[in-house]
Amino acid sequence: MNFLLLQALTGLAAASSLFLVSAGLTVIFGVTRVVNFAHGSLYLLGAYIGWSILTRLPTDPGWFVLGILLAGAATALLGLVLETTLLRRIYRAPELLQLLATFGVVLMVQDIALKIWGAQDLALPRPRWLRASVILLGERFPQFDLALIAIGPLVLLLLWLLFTRTRWGTLVRAATQDRDMVAALGVDQRMLFTSVFALGAALAGIGGALALPDGSANLQMDLSIITDAFVVVVVGGLGSLPGAFLASLLIGLLQAFGIVLIPGATSILVFAVMAVVLVLRPHGLLGRAQPVSRAEAPPSVVRAAPASLRWAGVAALALAIAAPLVVGPFALSVLTEMAVAVLFAASLHFMMGPGGMPSFGHAAWFGIGAYTAALAAKSLALPMPAGMLLAPIVAGTVALLFGWFVVRLSGVYLAMLTLAFAQIVWAVAFQSTGLTGGDNGVLGVWPAAWAADPRVFYWLALAVCLGATLALRRVLGSPFGYALRATRDSPLRAAAIGLDDGAIRLAAFAVAGACAGLSGGIAAYSKGSVFPSFIAIGHSVDALLMVLLGGVGTLAGPVIGALAYTGLYDALLLATDLWRFALGAIIVVLVLAFPDGIAGTAQRLWLRGREA
Amino acid sequence: MLEVEDLHAHYGRAHILQGVSFAIAAGEVLVLIGRNGAGKTTTMKSLIGLVRPTSGAIRFAGADIAGAETYRIARAGLGYVPEERRIFTDLTVMQNLEVGKRPARAGRDPWTPRQLFTLFPNLGEMPTRPGGRMSGGEQQMLAIARTLMGNPSLVLLDEPSEGLAPVIVEQMARAILALKREGVTVLLAEQNLHFAARVADRAAVIETGRIVWTGGIAQLASEAGRYLGV
Numbered sequence A: 001m002n003f004l005l006l007q008a009l010t011g012l013a014a015a016s017s018l019f020l021v022s023a024g025l026t027v028i029f030g031v032t033r034v035v036n037f038a039h040g041s042l043y044l045l046g047a048y049i050g051w052s053i054l055t056r057l058p059t060d061p062g063w064f065v066l067g068i069l070l071a072g073a074a075t076a077l078l079g080l081v082l083e084t085t086l087l088r089r090i091y092r093a094p095e096l097l098q099l100l101a102t103f104g105v106v107l108m109v110q111d112i113a114l115k116i117w118g119a120q121d122l123a124l125p126r127p128r129w130l131r132a133s134v135i136l137l138g139e140r141f142p143q144f145d146l147a148l149i150a151i152g153p154l155v156l157l158l159l160w161l162l163f164t165r166t167r168w169g170t171l172v173r174a175a176t177q178d179r180d181m182v183a184a185l186g187v188d189q190r191m192l193f194t195s196v197f198a199l200g201a202a203l204a205g206i207g208g209a210l211a212l213p214d215g216s217a218n219l220q221m222d223l224s225i226i227t228d229a230f231v232v233v234v235v236g237g238l239g240s241l242p243g244a245f246l247a248s249l250l251i252g253l254l255q256a257f258g259i260v261l262i263p264g265a266t267s268i269l270v271f272a273v274m275a276v277v278l279v280l281r282p283h284g285l286l287g288r289a290q291p292v293s294r295a296e297a298p299p300s301v302v303r304a305a306p307a308s309l310r311w312a313g314v315a316a317l318a319l320a321i322a323a324p325l326v327v328g329p330f331a332l333s334v335l336t337e338m339a340v341a342v343l344f345a346a347s348l349h350f351m352m353g354p355g356g357m358p359s360f361g362h363a364a365w366f367g368i369g370a371y372t373a374a375l376a377a378k379s380l381a382l383p384m385p386a387g388m389l390l391a392p393i394v395a396g397t398v399a400l401l402f403g404w405f406v407v408r409l410s411g412v413y414l415a416m417l418t419l420a421f422a423q424i425v426w427a428v429a430f431q432s433t434g435l436t437g438g439d440n441g442v443l444g445v446w447p448a449a450w451a452a453d454p455r456v457f458y459w460l461a462l463a464v465c466l467g468a469t470l471a472l473r474r475v476l477g478s479p480f481g482y483a484l485r486a487t488r489d490s491p492l493r494a495a496a497i498g499l500d501d502g503a504i505r506l507a508a509f510a511v512a513g514a515c516a517g518l519s520g521g522i523a524a525y526s527k528g529s530v531f532p533s534f535i536a537i538g539h540s541v542d543a544l545l546m547v548l549l550g551g552v553g554t555l556a557g558p559v560i561g562a563l564a565y566t567g568l569y570d571a572l573l574l575a576t577d578l579w580r581f582a583l584g585a586i587i588v589v590l591v592l593a594f595p596d597g598i599a600g601t602a603q604r605l606w607l608r609g610r611e612a
Numbered sequence B: 001m002l003e004v005e006d007l008h009a010h011y012g013r014a015h016i017l018q019g020v021s022f023a024i025a026a027g028e029v030l031v032l033i034g035r036n037g038a039g040k041t042t043t044m045k046s047l048i049g050l051v052r053p054t055s056g057a058i059r060f061a062g063a064d065i066a067g068a069e070t071y072r073i074a075r076a077g078l079g080y081v082p083e084e085r086r087i088f089t090d091l092t093v094m095q096n097l098e099v100g101k102r103p104a105r106a107g108r109d110p111w112t113p114r115q116l117f118t119l120f121p122n123l124g125e126m127p128t129r130p131g132g133r134m135s136g137g138e139q140q141m142l143a144i145a146r147t148l149m150g151n152p153s154l155v156l157l158d159e160p161s162e163g164l165a166p167v168i169v170e171q172m173a174r175a176i177l178a179l180k181r182e183g184v185t186v187l188l189a190e191q192n193l194h195f196a197a198r199v200a201d202r203a204a205v206i207e208t209g210r211i212v213w214t215g216g217i218a219q220l221a222s223e224a225g226r227y228l229g230v
Ligand SMILES: Nc1ncnc2c1ncn2[C@@H]1O[C@H](COP(=O)(O)OP(=O)(O)O)[C@@H](O)[C@H]1O
Pocket: B011, B014, B016, B034, B035, B036, B037, B038, B039, B040, B041, B042, B043
């Protein structure tokens, strides 16, 4: 009994910090409709800045509170800069580009924090009052956690007063519902958006600083908190503050008890709850359907490539086939990596472009394929072809099961659910040390003897990856491909002409998952080992970048994007130890400069040239 | 007060407004009349800046506002009451009015909630009711009142009589006439000829994105058959 109470209190304390961060995220989303990945970075900065401030202040509680508030003010200022320089320019961009641009900021902030504060975790020296505890039912419970528990409802109350009792709050709530109407009433939304963003940033920063006494400032805290905050915001309903509060309690308690019930698998529990909530209430506990306030560009028709591009493709293929005869082993490994990347990107493009299902967790399928192939080789001692065959089968089957939840969602919700799922797969790979070796990975996955020569393996990878990519293109040109695009462009009309859009989307999802799994299976054999990083958010983002770099609206896009991105990435790794910063900056610039991607921009220029 | 010249607008590739031209004098009620899909709403959205016109000029209060930002156009004195009303459903009547509130025009008294409640007595009975729990007619009144809180010199009213019971329609007509007495200029979009004839001074008939006839509201009645197919 006592134990349950203490665990519940622990959960409530966690819920409070989670609520601070999620409240900022949900308020920002409500008004600006931007899912701000960089919110986790503001949390991280709040912790680091808080550490720098608090370690210089006297250690009394009063100074502590001041230090926390100062950290919040500092992140508010940083949020202000971020909003006016970047966010403001992408409010009308497609959701995925917003996610990507803000992920670019995440990468940049990681390197900045590393440069300023170094790689070690920074913990706060804990004065006596921070270590004090109270006796509850005969058990000791940290006093600071009790204070945390009170902070959540307090912040909710303050925010509620702010939003219901002030003109600013009324304008924000109005803009949350209908931005255009607010503008038509003469309100300058830029001020509104900037101030909302700064408020959200302050909340994230305070949340980060408050995490210091029970933990530390570290370089991983941005992505771990953002995943939890995404789950909270999606479960609570995007844009709903009370929803975020409820969901924080739910998730906080779930994690506190989950650790006891099924240690090491709390993420599965969280995911299961999220899936159930989204199936019962597709817009979250207290959310509602989002009005489409985006000036949506009409989805461009996927066109066949012009003849000149075809010839360029044939020439490139000839070069690719001939390459092993001239290039060295390093270049060959890059080429193999490129072949894998092409299929990985093409599989994401398949569901995202023509299928209209933007995934933020595509690495899940790649990882499942890779681990399947690796474990087939290591644990079952199956020959390589069997492993490579199992990879897409297992990934496709899991995608079919998981897709059942996914295909009924769209937009941000879909992106968030796929992201959460990938995080779960990652956690399973990371935590099941017995099976997967955890962080050490599965090592020694070598190709069969007949393919042991890197050149032979390269040709094999090229044949399989290009074959599967071409097969995907064929499918897009088939009646199924047209049906898929019909469900994307006008679901109602598609239903009216008798298309079962759920089944079509599910099939597309499973095919995409299987192909990504196949690329993962090949990657396992080509690298000789498999690690949880195959499933990390960063790898899902790689796939998105390839597709977006190439352009969603063209068939050649993912291929060009995969080649360009792999080349860029490897070049950056070689060129600078600040590669994260460089990559992040490139992402941001690309999103701002070429929202259509390389192939899309080329296509537009080409079409314009023809029309002129 | 407002001059629209050769206005063109597109939705994607669809060429919707194909050269709309008309003018309104200060204090006048002009009705833009035309069938469903003729381009009335698109014209109004182009005026307020929610649709970006592809070409043409919109002169309002001495400046060309074509393509300007919506909030700037609104601050210049153009009020917009959309066809779908777009009430803030979570906000109460008073809060909806608060969102619309802007400083008074030079040399004029500002609209106050109290005056608006005399204009629309129904609203005065429910100052704290959330917009989402009001009838269509009440929402229409609130939408107009909210826009008037910005003290516009010209109000765009997109089909204010659409879908309302005859009693409410009559109330709308009286409200528009009251606005006119207050010196507010009104551009009305309508399909309802009777309603238009009751409140408007002049009419401009729009067909597939072009103004095909302009004249006094009295003449419209005799020409109506030709244009409106009634
Ligand atoms: N958002 C939109 N996208 C594409 N076409 C539209 C859109 N809104 C209106 N249209 C088309 O523009 C034309 C004019 O519409 P509208 O201005 O709403 O007419 P009205 O208000 O006179 O009924 C119609 O053919 C309509 O189908």
